[in-house]
Amino acid sequence: MEITVKQFVKEFKQQFQSMYAYSYEEGSNEQLYNALGLLVKNYISSHWKETREKYIKNSVKQVYYFSMEFLPGRQLKSNAYNLGLLDVVKEGLSELDLSFDQLAEAEADPALGNGGLGRLASCFMDSLASLGMAGNGNGIRYQYGLFRQKFVDGYQVELPENWLRYRNVWETRNDKSTCMVRFGGNVWLEENHQGHLVPHYENTLNVLAVPYDTPMVGYRNDTVNNLRLWSAEIPVEEEANYHTIEETEPIKEITQVLYPDDSNYEGRLLRLKQEYFMVSAGVQSIIRHFRKYNVPRKNIPDKVAIHINDTHPALVVPELMRILIDEEHLSWEQAWEITFKTCSYTNHTILREALEKWPIDMMKELLPRIYMIIEEINNRFVENTMPLYGERITWQTAILQNGVVNMAHLAVIGSHSVNGVAKLHTDILMNDVLKDFFELYPERFNNKTNGITQRRWVHLANPDLTQLIDEKIGENWKLTPSELKVFKGFEKDKDTLNKLTDVKLKNKKRLAAHIKEVKGITVDPNALFDVQIKRLHAYKRQHLNLLHILHRYLEIKENPSVDYVPRVFIFGAKAAPSYHYAKQIIKVINSLADLVNNDPDVGDKLKIVFFENYGVSLAEKIIPAADISEQISLASMEASGTSNMKLMANGALTLATLDGANIEIRDFVGEDNLFVFGLSSKEVYKLKENQSYQARELYESDQKLKNVLDALTNGTIPNLQDEGYALFDSLVNFNDEYFVLKDFASYVEAQNKVDDLYKDQSEWARKSLLNIASSAPFSADYTIQRYADDIWKVRSCVEEDEGVHLVDE
Numbered sequence: 072m073e074i075t076v077k078q079f080v081k082e083f084k085q086q087f088q089s090m091y092a093y094s095y096e097e098g099s100n101e102q103l104y105n106a107l108g109l110l111v112k113n114y115i116s117s118h119w120k121e122t123r124e125k126y127i128k129n130s131v132k133q134v135y136y137f138s139m140e141f142l143p144g145r146q147l148k149s150n151a152y153n154l155g156l157l158d159v160v161k162e163g164l165s166e167l168d169l170s171f172d173q174l175a176e177a178e179a180d181p182a183l184g185n186g187g188l189g190r191l192a193s194c195f196m197d198s199l200a201s202l203g204m205a206g207n208g209n210g211i212r213y214q215y216g217l218f219r220q221k222f223v224d225g226y227q228v229e230l231p232e233n234w235l236r237y238r239n240v241w242e243t244r245n246d247k248s249t250c251m252v253r254f255g256g257n258v259w260l261e262e263n264h265q266g267h268l269v270p271h272y273e274n275t276l277n278v279l280a281v282p283y284d285t286p287m288v289g290y291r292n293d294t295v296n297n298l299r300l301w302s303a304e305i306p307v308e309e310e311a312n313y314h315t316i317e318e319t320e321p322i323k324e325i326t327q328v329l330y331p332d333d334s335n336y337e338g339r340l341l342r343l344k345q346e347y348f349m350v351s352a353g354v355q356s357i358i359r360h361f362r363k364y365n366v367p368r369k370n371i372p373d374k375v376a377i378h379i380n381d382t383h384p385a386l387v388v389p390e391l392m393r394i395l396i397d398e399e400h401l402s403w404e405q406a407w408e409i410t411f412k413t414c415s416y417t418n419h420t421i422l423r424e425a426l427e428k429w430p431i432d433m434m435k436e437l438l439p440r441i442y443m444i445i446e447e448i449n450n451r452f453v454e455n456t457m458p459l460y461g462e463r464i465t466w467q468t469a470i471l472q473n474g475v476v477n478m479a480h481l482a483v484i485g486s487h488s489v490n491g492v493a494k495l496h497t498d499i500l501m502n503d504v505l506k507d508f509f510e511l512y513p514e515r516f517n518n519k520t521n522g523i524t525q526r527r528w529v530h531l532a533n534p535d536l537t538q539l540i541d542e543k544i545g546e547n548w549k550l551t552p553s554e555l556k557v558f559k560g561f562e563k564d565k566d567t568l569n570k571l572t573d574v575k576l577k578n579k580k581r582l583a584a585h586i587k588e589v590k591g592i593t594v595d596p597n598a599l600f601d602v603q604i605k606r607l608h609a610y611k612r613q614h615l616n617l618l619h620i621l622h623r624y625l626e627i628k629e630n631p632s633v634d635y636v637p638r639v640f641i642f643g644a645k646a647a648p649s650y651h652y653a654k655q656i657i658k659v660i661n662s663l664a665d666l667v668n669n670d671p672d673v674g675d676k677l678k679i680v681f682f683e684n685y686g687v688s689l690a691e692k693i694i695p696a697a698d699i700s701e702q703i704s705l706a707s708m709e710a711s712g713t714s715n716m717k718l719m720a721n722g723a724l725t726l727a728t729l730d731g732a733n734i735e736i737r738d739f740v741g742e743d744n745l746f747v748f749g750l751s752s753k754e755v756y757k758l759k760e761n762q763s764y765q766a767r768e769l770y771e772s773d774q775k776l777k778n779v780l781d782a783l784t785n786g787t788i789p790n791l792q793d794e795g796y797a798l799f800d801s802l803v804n805f806n807d808e809y810f811v812l813k814d815f816a817s818y819v820e821a822q823n824k825v826d827d828l829y830k831d832q833s834e835w836a837r838k839s840l841l842n843i844a845s846s847a848p849f850s851a852d853y854t855i856q857r858y859a860d861d862i863w864k865v866r867s868c869v870e871e872d873e874g875v876h877l878v879d880e
């Protein structure tokens with residue numbers, strides 16, 4: 072986009088004045104940010120309109136990515152960058168004596184997701200637009216995002232995250248495209264004059280779904296796609312039926328919070344309401360938009376692909392059936408053919424508790440028509456499967472089982488494609504979690520290893536590294552990530568390695584200053600920065616990290632001259648509000664941090680920093696400064712991971728179990744350039760199968776391990792209530808579900824190897840460079856290209872010479 076600094080300055084001043092009726096010099100950071108954001112959005116709007124029109128004019132097939140979570144992160148910088156305006160904006164602001172970075176920090180970071188799944192959805196939005204593909208997001212505009220995490224006396228406390236407080240400049244409320252979503256009531260079918268069975272409804276709760284559209288800006292290719300987030304409101308014509316504020320609550324609460332408390336019936340019911348609300352509004356708006364294409368309905372799968380991101384949006388299947396049968400009057404068979412060809416499903420986890428199952432009674436009462444359709448899908452599935460595969464497989468794969476609706480089964484049966492998110496994960500789906508389905512439909516299964524957008528996670532988060540790569544290999548890698556491998560040619564070049572070390576040190580200094588500012592802890596930027604950033608979950612094993620730190624602490628106390636490389640252990644993690652054990656782990660880490668950080672015997676040898684409120688913006692500060700990337704989940708448990716990819720791309724060395732995408736990272740970077748430890752997934756399966764594991768035996772036979780575990784309960788760590796005992800119990804008395812003790816010794820050994828290597832800074836830099844140079848296959852651009860080719864069958868709509876284009880990986 073061509074805009075001069077002069078023009079920008081003039082337009083910015085006008086924008087500010089028209090919004091606030093005084094001069095920009097008097098504006099607060101929030102006001103200045105709002106004005107700047109709106110101005111950038113104005114620059115986007117013509118491309119947004121043209122992209123939409125181009126798709127319709129050329130009858131382009133559109134992808135709709137249905138996800139209950141999106142974690143876009145702050146958008147100002149990335150939008151300005153993708154438009155090619157970042158330098159102009161920075162220069163213009165500095166002419167006005169304003170700092171771009173300061174204004175950018177005033178943007179709220181929308182926490183509309185929990186972690187990897189939501190962030191992946193946003194990386195995919197960025198890649199779809201950057202590849203010039205017609206890809207739309209469909210989700211919920213939660214009024215409050217995921218809770219804001221605070222630590223009080225080391226305990227996690229959850230506060231509301233009011234991200235819309237200062238308005239959201241990127242969204243456009245689109246009243247023209249609202250839909251009505253119906254819940255509850257009675258429904259029955261009657262034949263109309265044309266002989267169609269049509270549903271009649273009474274006493275339903277009618278909710279108006281209002282779309283808020285946000286532009287998804289492609290990288291320098293004039294493409295702007297749409298992220299549509301729905302908000303629930305009372306239909307205007309029904310307002311008179313509501314007499315008190317309390318009466319309006321059941322409607323407003325639908326889009327109030329992400330993840331209502333699901334430890335009780337009401338919370339679960341609300342979550343199901345949210346899922347149907349988002350699905351129904353999304354599918355209705357797709358069918359309405361499809362009509363603009365003027366092609367027969369049987370061609371829907373040629374023009375529309377709907378992607379089901381985990382089981383949460385699986386109601387897409389019966390909802391599309393409902394619309395095609397009840398409103399478009401197609402036969403069951405016609406509707407099923409369309410639905411099945413249109414839908415595809417990604418599984419993101421093997422955790423049983425995350426594979427949703429809804430009580431049949433709840434579904435029947437909340438969504439009576441949808442339940443009828445699910446029942447019919449199930450009956451037909453059973454009828455077809457039984458004669459071919461027999462009772463066992465049929466009942467194990469049925470949608471309705473023991474009083475519940477199994478949403479993963481609904482998603483698999485209703486989709487033409489089912490994929491996992493890393494090779495190992497897909498293998499586990501095929502051989503274990505969805506094994507029976509793999510027998511029924513082997514052709515549907517495929518792997519799509521996750522990816523990240525390097526634009527946000529390298530170009531913007533790590534400008535000095537980006538500049539170094541540009542200087543050494545030119546800028547082509549930004550449009551063709553596979554060219555990053557050219558950087559490998561510099562692994563022995565002293566100048567490059569020194570510069571790489573300097574870049575890392577600069578990033579570490581910046582993070583050290585931030586740590587000082589927000590945590591009051593002084594850390595030495597020359598120390599090794601060891602990073603574990605992800606949701607807190609027992610399978611991710613932050614407590615294994617904790618045990619190792621405690622082990623180091625005890626060793627230092629016993630022998631203050633022990634030869635440890637000074638380390639800063641950095642954590643960022645939120646625990647689900649009702650996940651008591653995870654919160655206990657947080658408390659123990661925080662208490663250990665207080666002990667270690669203030670012990671004069673320890674000095675700089677060991678520091679622990681546990682950041683509050685981990686999210687996208689914080690990740691952007693931490694990742695460029697990381698030396699070690701902790702990916703230590705129990706093998707087989709982490710579907711893929713994506714922080715592993717971001718950290719690798721920024722030159723951190725991975726310390727990992729062979730789990731999720733860590734295996735592919737090892738394959739690309741080579742065994743010598745990361746640290747692998749622990750049980751393999753095969754060994755884990757075996758241990759589980761033969762039930763031979765005895766954690767207590769390990770505790771009793773390994774003196775070092777015993778000392779560490781005893782330190783959880785013998786008062787070494789001050790200021791604990793029963794949290795140390797809880798950890799001890801789970802690991803020793805309840806037989807250590809995630810094999811933490813089993814992997815402890817090899818983890819400590821790997822950590823010692825990390826120390827040894829860090830002592831040789833130029834060798835460390837060489838391996839770091841090789842990691843950066845091997846990270847291209849984890850570009851989300853490639854991942855999206857694979858989804859586009861194999862699943863959605865969509866192509867780029869931009870000219871060959873524009874924007875990102877992908878040659879070999």
Ligand code: CBF
Pocket residue numbers: 186187188191419420492521709710711712713731
């Ligand atoms: O596929 C994206 C990510 O999804 C999760 O975060 C999830 O919520 N299921 C997984 O835990 C990650 O392994 C995965 O990378």
